[in-house]
Amino acid sequence: MSNLVYNEMLKIVRKKRLWVIVAIVAVLVALFTYAQYKRVQEMQERLGTTDWRTQLQQQIIDAQNRLNSSSISDEWRKYLQIRLKQQQYYLEHDINPSAPGAPTFMRMFIENAIDLFLPLLVMVVAADLVSSEASGGTIKLLLTRPVKRGAVLLSKYIALLLSISFILLTVAFLSYFISGAVFGYEGWRLPLLTGFVAQGEELNTANVHMLPQWKYVLIELGLAWFVCIVVGTLTFMLSVLVRSTAAVMGIMLAALISGAILSNMVSSWHSAKYLFMVNLRLTDYISGTAPPIEGMTLGFSMTVLAVWGLAALAISFIVFTKRDIY
Amino acid sequence: MTKQATLIVENLRKTIRRKEIIKGISFELKEGEVFGFLGPNGAGKTTTIRMLVGLIKPTAGRISICGYDLERQFTEAIRHIGCIVENPELYPYLSGWENLEHFARMVRDIPKERIVEVVELVGLQNRIHDRVSTYSLGMRQRLGIAQALLGKPKVLILDEPTNGLDPVGIREMRGFIRFLAETEGLSVLVSSHLLSEIQLMCDRVAIMAKGTLLRVDTVEHLLKEQARVAWKVEPLEMAKAILAAETSIFRIDGDTLITPYEPKKLSVWNKKLVEAGVAVHEIQPKLPTLEDLFIELTGGETIE
Numbered sequence: 001m002s003n004l005v006y007n008e009m010l011k012i013v014r015k016k017r018l019w020v021i022v023a024i025v026a027v028l029v030a031l032f033t034y035a036q037y038k039r040v041q042e043m044q045e046r047l048g049t050t051d052w053r054t055q056l057q058q059q060i061i062d063a064q065n066r067l068n069s070s071s072i073s074d075e076w077r078k079y080l081q082i083r084l085k086q087q088q089y090y091l092e093h094d095i096n097p098s099a100p101g102a103p104t105f106m107r108m109f110i111e112n113a114i115d116l117f118l119p120l121l122v123m124v125v126a127a128d129l130v131s132s133e134a135s136g137g138t139i140k141l142l143l144t145r146p147v148k149r150g151a152v153l154l155s156k157y158i159a160l161l162l163s164i165s166f167i168l169l170t171v172a173f174l175s176y177f178i179s180g181a182v183f184g185y186e187g188w189r190l191p192l193l194t195g196f197v198a199q200g201e202e203l204n205t206a207n208v209h210m211l212p213q214w215k216y217v218l219i220e221l222g223l224a225w226f227v228c229i230v231v232g233t234l235t236f237m238l239s240v241l242v243r244s245t246a247a248v249m250g251i252m253l254a255a256l257i258s259g260a261i262l263s264n265m266v267s268s269w270h271s272a273k274y275l276f277m278v279n280l281r282l283t284d285y286i287s288g289t290a291p292p293i294e295g296m297t298l299g300f301s302m303t304v305l306a307v308w309g310l311a312a313l314a315i316s317f318i319v320f321t322k323r324d325i326y
Numbered sequence: 327m328t329k330q331a332t333l334i335v336e337n338l339r340k341t342i343r344r345k346e347i348i349k350g351i352s353f354e355l356k357e358g359e360v361f362g363f364l365g366p367n368g369a370g371k372t373t374t375i376r377m378l379v380g381l382i383k384p385t386a387g388r389i390s391i392c393g394y395d396l397e398r399q400f401t402e403a404i405r406h407i408g409c410i411v412e413n414p415e416l417y418p419y420l421s422g423w424e425n426l427e428h429f430a431r432m433v434r435d436i437p438k439e440r441i442v443e444v445v446e447l448v449g450l451q452n453r454i455h456d457r458v459s460t461y462s463l464g465m466r467q468r469l470g471i472a473q474a475l476l477g478k479p480k481v482l483i484l485d486e487p488t489n490g491l492d493p494v495g496i497r498e499m500r501g502f503i504r505f506l507a508e509t510e511g512l513s514v515l516v517s518s519h520l521l522s523e524i525q526l527m528c529d530r531v532a533i534m535a536k537g538t539l540l541r542v543d544t545v546e547h548l549l550k551e552q553a554r555v556a557w558k559v560e561p562l563e564m565a566k567a568i569l570a571a572e573t574s575i576f577r578i579d580g581d582t583l584i585t586p587y588e589p590k591k592l593s594v595w596n597k598k599l600v601e602a603g604v605a606v607h608e609i610q611p612k613l614p615t616l617e618d619l620f621i622e623l624t625g626g627e628t629i630e
């Protein structure tokens with residue numbers, strides 16, 4: 001099996017897919033770093049550079065005053081206390097909350113890339129993994145070796161998993177190192193708030209707690225990895241079913257983009273929550289953004305994605321091992 | 327010593343979309359023989375070959391390779407087969423050498439020396455480290471053969487191996503295939519619609535049309551039956567009546583009659599013609615070719 005996986009990785013590398021991906025990520029990260037830099041500059045101009053400490057102090061005093069008044073609910077009190085702790089941390093450690101370091105950039109990059117950009121990168125590798133063998137005719141040689149068809153497909157799937165892991169590591173490293181050159185490499189221990197649950201119009205703050213940024217980033221990377229594997233598996237299935245790589249790309253792109261559009265308009269179509277493409281923004285559950293359809297939770301979305309992924313994997317293997325190759 | 331059968335096909339059938347494409351064919355390949363698979367376009371040669379190498383599943387029938395059943399013992403059976411199905415398609419972005427390494431890795435125990443050996447066997451040593459996308463069609467054919475020979479197969483299956491080769495290449499390929507069969511003891515199955523090819527390099531031939539095998543026999547046997555005589559005679563009608571009483575007339579080509587070639591009777595028939603007052607201008611034995619037999623058997627069919 002390791003020989004087969006080596007073969008598949010060799011083909012992916014020699015098709016220069018991974019280098020294209022590294023190049024795309026590098027260019028985009030540089031672009032976003034510049035955009036972010038401009039924004040920070042503008043904000044600092046508006047607020048004045050020395051102002052942020054006094055402002056933070058003012059916010060802390062406001063919060064303390066509110067905590068002292070008796071007319072607030074317990075829940076709200078707890079939330080304010082946690083926020084207070086966060087703001088005090090900023091002040092004590094001399095961190096300007098509006099001028100983030102590389103880890104913050106990395107976190108925001110992953111949050112914004114999880115539903116479209118990362119899946120696109122995964123597609124670049126996954127789309128032609130099987131379909132290119134079929135359209136190039138090399139599948140005839142591949143399947144007339146003393147190796148079971150299931151093993152051939154499994155080796156391709158493992159190669160896909162390795163490539164996805166490589167892509168995520170690339171995104172993590174490049175976004176950290178490139179943005180760090182501008183924003184500095186500090187900020188791993190920055191406390192962030194998580195645990196917000198959006199309930200209808202309201203934000204439930206009962207479970208809010210602080211998380212150091214490095215944990216937060218790690219969790220988000222893990223979620224992004226999960227999303228990429230599911231999208232990769234779906235693309236893989238299409239690649240088995242359809243001979244033309246262009247068609248695979250087209251179908252997957254349509255699904256992903258429709259997911260992005262649907263997320264903005266499906267709040268009243270409830271059964272849409274079982275579609276995989278509206279469940280891709282897993283990181284939103286961590287940062288506390290309201291999900292597109294009421295009642296969706298992290299567990300729910302992950303289950304939906306897992307079911308889609310497992311079904312796609314099963315279909316790929318059944319079709320590939322049974323199908324006649326013309 | 328009787329030669330062992332390496333590939334046995336029994337009553338093979340394939341139905342694609344409710345259309346029966348292969349209608350129950352049976353044949354055997356023996357050790358050290360070159361077996362020709364001859365048929366017009368669309369006869370079902372490629373479909374049969376795809377079944378032999380496990381790419382498509384037969385609707386019915388059995389294929390056994392060196393004693394292993396292809397369906398139930400796939401890996402053991404396929405280990406003994408080397409094949410090119412239709413065009414030799416390899417990875418264009420890898421070099422010839424990398425392609426061979428790639429396929430060698432899929433089989434256990436193929437040392438590097440074996441790769442060197444097959445490269446030399448097909449005469450590609452000068453270009454083997456170039457990318458396959460820079461190869462000519464003939465070079466790709468050679469690389470395809472090298473790839474098929476990697477695992478030291480007992481049965482070599484080649485679908486139109488001379489496709490795209492120049493005349494020198496065709497002759498080389500022919501010699502090469504004979505060499506593999508005679509010296510290395512391989513069974514080689516070669517499909518083609520080029521009759522001269524098959525006639526020159528095969529020991530036995532199967533003639534296929536519309537998914538059935540019309541004849542399976544040695545080339546000599548087929549050709550012997552096939553010898554003809556052309557009579558250039560005048561008047562034609564009278565000669566036809568006389569000869570028809572003696573033998574069968576295959577066809578009339580302008581002013582000549584074609585009859586079977588029976589050396590001992592020629593002079594008797596000739597005498598009868600002359601006695602009846604027919605002018606016999608020419609009696610010409612026609613060189614036997616598979617082409618005539620082929621056209622006769624398949625009726626010069628068009629593609630369905």
Ligand SMILES: Nc1ncnc2c1ncn2[C@@H]1O[C@H](COP(=O)(O)OP(=O)(O)OP(=O)(O)O)[C@@H](O)[C@H]1O
Nearest residue numbers: 326342347365366367368369370371372373374519
């Ligand atoms: N995938 C398919 N679906 C439907 N019919 C098919 C398919 N593949 C082949 N056929 C039909 O099967 C018949 C035999 O085709 P095959 O390719 O085996 O012919 P062949 O003898 O190899 O011809 P050629 O000399 O042109 O290569 C043809 O009539 C063809 O139309």
Ligand SMILES: [Mg+2]
Nearest residue numbers: 371372373485
């Ligand atoms: Mg063919």
